[in-house]
Amino acid sequence: MESFAFHNPTKLLFGKGQVSSLKKEIPAYGKRVLLLYGGGSIKKSGLYDKVIGELNEIDAYVVELGGVEPNPRLTTVNQGIALIRENQLDFILAVGGGSVIDAAKAIAAGVPYDGDVWDIVTSKAKAPSSAVPIGTVITIAGTGSEMNGNSVITNWETNTKAFFNSNHVLPRFSILDPELTSTVPRDQTVYGSVDIMAHVFEQYFHASSNAPLQERIGEAILRTVIETAPKLVNDLNNYDYREVMLLNGTLALNGLTGMGVNPDWATHLIEHAVSAVHDIPHGGGIAIIAPHWMEHVAAVRPEKVAQLGVRVFDLDPTGKTDAELASEAIQALRAFWASIGAPAKLSDYGIDDKEIELMTERAMLAEQIGNYVPLTKDDVRTILRKSL
Amino acid sequence: MESFAFHNPTKLLFGKGQVSSLKKEIPAYGKRVLLLYGGGSIKKSGLYDKVIGELNEIDAYVVELGGVEPNPRLTTVNQGIALIRENQLDFILAVGGGSVIDAAKAIAAGVPYDGDVWDIVTSKAKAPSSAVPIGTVITIAGTGSEMNGNSVITNWETNTKAFFNSNHVLPRFSILDPELTSTVPRDQTVYGSVDIMAHVFEQYFHASSNAPLQERIGEAILRTVIETAPKLVNDLNNYDYREVMLLNGTLALNGLTGMGVNPDWATHLIEHAVSAVHDIPHGGGIAIIAPHWMEHVAAVRPEKVAQLGVRVFDLDPTGKTDAELASEAIQALRAFWASIGAPAKLSDYGIDDKEIELMTERAMLAEQIGNYVPLTKDDVRTILRKSL
Structure with missing residues (x-):
């Protein structure tokens, strides 16, 4: 083996109905929340309403960014960064599959960074030393993004897909309710x-x-x-x-x-x-x-x-x-x-x-x-x- | 499956020579250290000197408690609690096998508790809500105590062995250098x-x-x-x-x-x-x-x-x-x-x-x-x- 450090503090909350843990988990990180999601399937499934219900119970101030793409785009990441800065949000709740969570991670690392977030994604900038805290509700099994610090982002201007890894963007908690994945085609x-x-x-x-x-x-x-x-x-x-x-x-x-x-x-x-x-x-x-x-x-x-x-x-x-x-x-x-x-x-x-x-x-x-x-x-x- | 929460933030530092990470890891928790160890094999192997060297490099104030038993005893746990209180220590460094780490956990949970620590071990008291932070250097493979919140303590007055589990006593970091286990008989x-x-x-x-x-x-x-x-x-x-x-x-x-x-x-x-x-x-x-x-x-x-x-x-x-x-x-x-x-x-x-x-x-x-x-x-x- 090589020498290694392993440090994975993501808290997994696994099982039916775990979405109701949101109201207990989020307040530790603040109540001004960027709610990030994908193409809207969470609205059809009723998950969106459940999440909003949880956020309302803790009187959260919520700014939404929907429409995160399956191969999440730099442009979307930049939108998220702008929304957090404008609204002084202190937490990102990513609800969706790996793409939504990957976008959340790039946004989280980009907020405290002065330059172009693409420099972080492509490792041109120094590794992030801080990030906005993230929580996730996963709706598709596969990427593992709910319990790692990896993020893959696509830049369509240059046809480039790049990734970065940072322990600072590890989700603080991830809700894994198998029922939420049952509508995946x-x-x-x-x-x-x-x-x-x-x-x-x-x-x-x-x-x-x-x-x-x-x-x-x-x-x-x-x-x-x-x-x-x-x-x-x-x-x-x-x-x-x-x-x-x-x-x-x-x-x-x-x-x-x-x-x-x-x-x-x-x-x-x-x-x-x-x-x-x-x-x-x-x-x-x-x-x-x-x-x-x-x-x-x-x-x-x-x-x-x-x-x-x-x-x-x-x-x-x-x-x-x-x-x-x-x-x-x-x-x-x-x-x-x-x-x-x-x-x-x-x-x-x-x-x-x-x-x-x-x-x-x-x-x-x-x-x-x-x-x-x-x-x-x-x-x-x-x-x-x-x-x- | 049953619904579950999994949250294991122990940082593993695995590999040859990882003891030299102590000077980087400990200061985050304070420099007044209870150094806990067992029967003295760490003195023969030279590990004790290496650990003291690390502690000296960060100018730590060190109080020692050696002689923790293979089935660690309530009396030793009480000694540790007293030493931490008397000397206002803020960190426990457990160097040894599972017994030493188990003792560290009971000491850690006992310090902020008003009553008898045996009540915590036997779950008569409420579950701990805080504990002195612990770091470990493991010298025997087996118990897994280096990455869990379990502690088994023996009370010889009543011939009772009891255990408790608390996420508060999870080691903050554990040093796993296989070479340190090579002298285990x-x-x-x-x-x-x-x-x-x-x-x-x-x-x-x-x-x-x-x-x-x-x-x-x-x-x-x-x-x-x-x-x-x-x-x-x-x-x-x-x-x-x-x-x-x-x-x-x-x-x-x-x-x-x-x-x-x-x-x-x-x-x-x-x-x-x-x-x-x-x-x-x-x-x-x-x-x-x-x-x-x-x-x-x-x-x-x-x-x-x-x-x-x-x-x-x-x-x-x-x-x-x-x-x-x-x-x-x-x-x-x-x-x-x-x-x-x-x-x-x-x-x-x-x-x-x-x-x-x-x-x-x-x-x-x-x-x-x-x-x-x-x-x-x-x-x-x-x-x-x-x-x-």
Whole structure:
């Protein structure tokens, strides 16, 4: 393992009806609240009314910012920052999926910063030393944003998706009521399941030694997704399945499986480049790119892919080489994602080879990306071409 | 799952040389420090000098309390409380194993309390609403006390071992340097491994439904112990094995596998009764009692014991009933503990049937104990008799 610091003070409030904890949790941070949400599904579901009811009970002064996009935009972040400054708000309540929470984090870090918040997101500015406190009510399982300090923001002026991480933007509390995720449509449910698995992969394929416990915990999450997602996509209102997937999503990216390992993240970087050029759902992009990335990895270092096959997809290793097992593991992963209805080709989203160079460019944050198997620009271009 | 709140803000600082973080971490809580430690092994190992060096660098005012016992005593806790009050100390640095940290927690909660601290430990007083902040440097893997709010204290006047749990006594930070655990002797290393497994069992055998992820994470910890402990006990100075066992211990009892489930804890209650009457090592007592407890459980509800056998001990379920699998699982557990040199009978510690009634009495905190399979007084007496 690498030396590491782990400090995750987010308070999880998990279970049916936990929205009613808002009136107890918020006052510790102030009563002037920016209420942030997405496309309005929370109004249809009745969640909006419940949240407003809680805020009214504590006589909160509420400023709303709705319409946060699925790939949240810098322009929206800037709007949020302006609203907090103008109205002297002291708390952000993010109600929605990972996009809304990611936007909240960039807003939170941007408020006390003098310059352009994009400098924080792209790590051009110094790391934030303070932020407006955030609380969340999560409505989609998958991103894990409810219990980490990560934020991914898209700048459409430059077709760039960038991310930052700061412990200052860790939600102070997150409300996880599985019932609130029961209205998530089938395709978004699939994307969430894919994203959870990819978060495990990015940390499972690490460049460190001696992390058997972290790997086994990752495998525990993967097996639970593989067991639950197929049942869930055919029974979207099932509370038990929603409950399990919600916890899966939180634990897949809260620092737990990443303790003491140097993670990879190449798949995410490539996908971010794709969805910064073409506005496609993140989980969909991941389902397309990850297997091609894994094939590249298996050609260089097959052993961990083989381990994944044996421990997660129950492959019988008898008489097989790591390369053979790895190839079967990738086949099993593809078959699993196909079985729940995940996309397999960029052309499923109408994307052709026109922007391959721009996407390749955008993925290359450095000369090489990835850690378990570092990728050159040529490698990334090849993975994108195969993904068409 | 049950509804739950999870809030674990302990900062882990894991890796070689992390003791040098003390000078950065402590000043946030004050510089008047109670330095708490055990039998003096930290003086032999040189750790004491390193810690004092760190404290001197920040010009801390240090009052020492050494000699905290393996089953820490109420009398020692009272000494600590008096020292903090007399010297107006504002921070407790606990350097040692779980016993030292448990004592620190009772001291921390006792200082702001007017009455007898034993009332807090036995939950006769209201739950603590504040406590002196604690930091820890852990020297033995096993108890998990470095990342939870649990404390077990023994009152020798009444032969009673009692425990309390409070988020107020969660360590603010814990230093986990695997190298500091490399001088732990073989028997203590075995006890730690047993205790880690028992902590998983207490939460794995829960009385709730629909917790597949928590169970799989428990299995991940168990498999990692089973893989690592036999190598470690034959190679006590191996850094890699110590590293893995240290993280195992922390994650086995930090709230993670207990999310949303109603745990059992009967084995621990019975063992606490044994070691409150006879001063034996906790992990040794657990190794003796747990298999007999599990046999009782298997007779009533074999299915989870069977699952343990298949998923953790790799039993082949083909053509077998749950009862058969459960019986094989318990055999496998016994064989594993015997293989690392854990005791199997109370008579290994010279304990005979003389105090069976007193131990039975002490274990019965209520009419029934345990949740997965509730135990009556007769059940507990039987388990103790079988353990002789």
